[in-house]
Amino acid sequence: EIAKSTNRVRVAHPTITGLQICYFDGVTAKDHPANLIGVKLEDSYDYFLQTRNRLPTSFVAAENTPEELSQIFKETMRKVAIEREERLHVMRQSWPCAPPTYDAQKPLRVFLAASRLTEVMQYASKNIGKAFELLGHEVAISVEDNDLESLHGTHHLKALHEFNPHIIFNINSHSMLNATVPDSVFNVNWWHDLMPDLEKGTQFEIRDRDYTYSALKQLDPFIERCGVRDIQRQGFCVDSTEFFEKSCSPREDRIVFAGSSYQGTLYDKSQNAASALLEIKEAFEAGVSLDENFLRPIAEKYKISYKYVFWDLLHFVVRDISVEWLCDASPLPVEIYGTGWQKNPKVQKFHKGYIAHGVDLASLYRTSKYALVTHPFEINSQRLAEVCASGCIPIVYDCTHSSYEPHWRDELTFYKTKAELIDCLEKQLGHPAPKIGEYFSYLNFANKIIARVRSHNKNLR
Template identity: 25%
Template sequence: MKYDDIYFINANEALKVASQQNRWENDGKLQVCYYEGEKIESELVNLIHLPLNDFVNLLGNGTLRLPTVISTSGFEINFQEWEGMKLGFKNLLREAQELRNIMNKNYFMQSRSSNPDFNEKLRFYIPAHENTKVMRYASENIADTLKELGYEVYFDLYNGCEDMNCLKNMADFNPHATISINHILNEYLSDNVFHFVWIQDYWAQNQLPINYKLRQRDVIFHLTNHLGTALLNKKISSTYQPFCVNNKLFKLRPEIKRYNKILFIGSSYKHAYDEVIEEKKETICKKLFDLYVTKGYIEQDKRDAIRLKYNMESEEFNHIINYIERDLSLEYIIQNNKDQSIEVYGYGWDDNKNLDAYYKGPIEYGENLSMLYNSAKYCIVIGGYVMQQRTLEASASGSIPLVFDSRKSAADPESLGMTKSLLFFQTLDDFGKILNKNETVDLSVIVNENNFDSFGNKIVEYIKSFEEKKYNNE
């Protein structure tokens, strides 16, 4: 569903609609509600005070989407006045759009011609979207780390109200480098500006054409080796970079009592599974899950054989795999280990009757999540690769990750931290066995290998090394 961005004559009506926090289903855009009259004190980011006498100037020079309709709801007006108001709004909107187009073009040209002085303190522009979870917090952690390292950072958090064609914030900040998650496009950047991109999801590389041209100062990281291979197939070279942990936020908290319980933190994938339209999806799902239970991780050649047998699209097939590796696996573990104290946190589990007794609701990211990890001896890590965010954040908080062994996928190269810090179970039936062994691990190894300080320093060192080589060659 899509919503119009509205200009309200009645401020109270604007407040009422803005409070509904209506978002577009396809991309998470948040409906913007502008209003005339006295300013309302509110923390709603989509409730914007916009007096008519400032309409053109504020919108034309701003960064938010322009309204598309005017509303007189809650305001008495006759037909003639309404017709005049609509015409006036249309004319003001046209003027604002013309000014916005001019300003956006100027910002684009300003960005394209930028030539920052690398003798100054480095400036990093880092955009993120509020309606994402993993991507947003990864960007925010990078931003916080670079600030702590002494650099200037503009963390530009989009809340869904923005004109996505507007480069005002970045152009005004004039960064030496931009850092983004998944967004590799570089057409708006000067050749003098570095562009670091961390590809974490397949959809990001799927959007790129084959032989996409990288600039000299584009640096691409991939989250898993599978993503690295997919990028290489498009002639894009990249460097492996697993998830990192903010060990100033996720840390040991000795004041919290640690119980002999097991946590799972993560959202259900059932909504995506339900959208799969393959009529034999239940048969395919059962066949795959039976293999998963008896044999453990399903290697890629076996997956491909099953997918081709049923002539399924890769995307729909992957939704089934994700549902198996997350929802069905978690249910199986819990149902077969009822003697254990297990708690489930996240989104989308409300309707799962098999988990009613274990589901505790969502948990806020950050300190609250670290405190929760600190209260538990173990954390469940299930899925198609090992170095997940929960693996590191649990480890940093002293909760031992119990990891389904997906190392055959070669999604992430094995490290010393994997060997010394994690407990692996080969099949779902092996889960209880590793608990009975009561093995000890050294969680500090994997945390020290994969923290944001190391990643931030890697980025800074790359810039300094590049600039030094350029200076020596001149």
């Protein structure tokens, strides 16, 4: 009965959930729902050691069940956890097959690992994988197939070793689970965010065939602290097979924004943090350029970390206040999508709920005249690329004071104050910018990597 109710459960992510799994001591029947799984107690150790499904977290027994069964279950799960980690340690130390050979007449094999709990990175992995396939190469992506699964590192490494790739492609990681990689294999790292390894300054082992790309120049100093010297710029990309313009699609005269509120990231509740937030907000409302020269003295003045000021307060102000401006004064209908906005009384009535990245988001952009783009320090964001590729007109927060080029001055319409934002809509300024969408295609990035690999490897021409 519990399985049939298809309960959703929390799975270490604020918005993504999993289908509750009900395991029982027995054999699964054909008419059982997919989330009702029979595992005989005597087989449970082997099953849970190997399964891709999420492991059970509690033991529920009938009234007369002997207490020792509960203890057996707990001990079994403890042993499974230990054995998985021991196997992962062993698997990291070796590459159990002959390293791949290169043949100019054959496609390259590209491997990626992802998680369904990392929405943006998951789609980025799938999209760059799709681009490599369009170029004629073989691709394997190790990721959960459904909402019952939760892959362990051993699953990813098993898939990696079986595929024996020429190229390993990592997003927001220097290496896949710190695994040993043959010298002949290319290891591509594409940094999108300030991840824990970058924050801590973890020292990476740098190989001759490691290629490092950074989406944001603000990440470069952190990457350099980890020992990387050759950093190449690669901005966020757009999947042109999903985000594209349809001339036959009618566009509604509205402005949309798709993205979560940053209210939930403001974990510092001190008076100093509140004062810093107020000062940044007032400067933003006045159209001040919120660069490091402005922000670092605020961090020092209020004795809070510059990291918190830059990555949390700044992001909140630019995105959430811009959305509030829209909801307060836009002459056009406003639709806001994403999580967290239902808690903001200024935005609530414009909030349309969550929208999935991919087909649904592309359809929204294709049927809307305008979209708001609010990155606090980067013009060339993924949101901008997707909006432009879909033929929607972007209204963009002007952070050219901190963004790397191109700034697309001839293609984009910028705002820095509430008055400028509303003026753009009242005067119906701006025009579609498909050139930007084409510039940031995954296909271009994949081509760039293949060309670099072929140039590097003397056996390829």
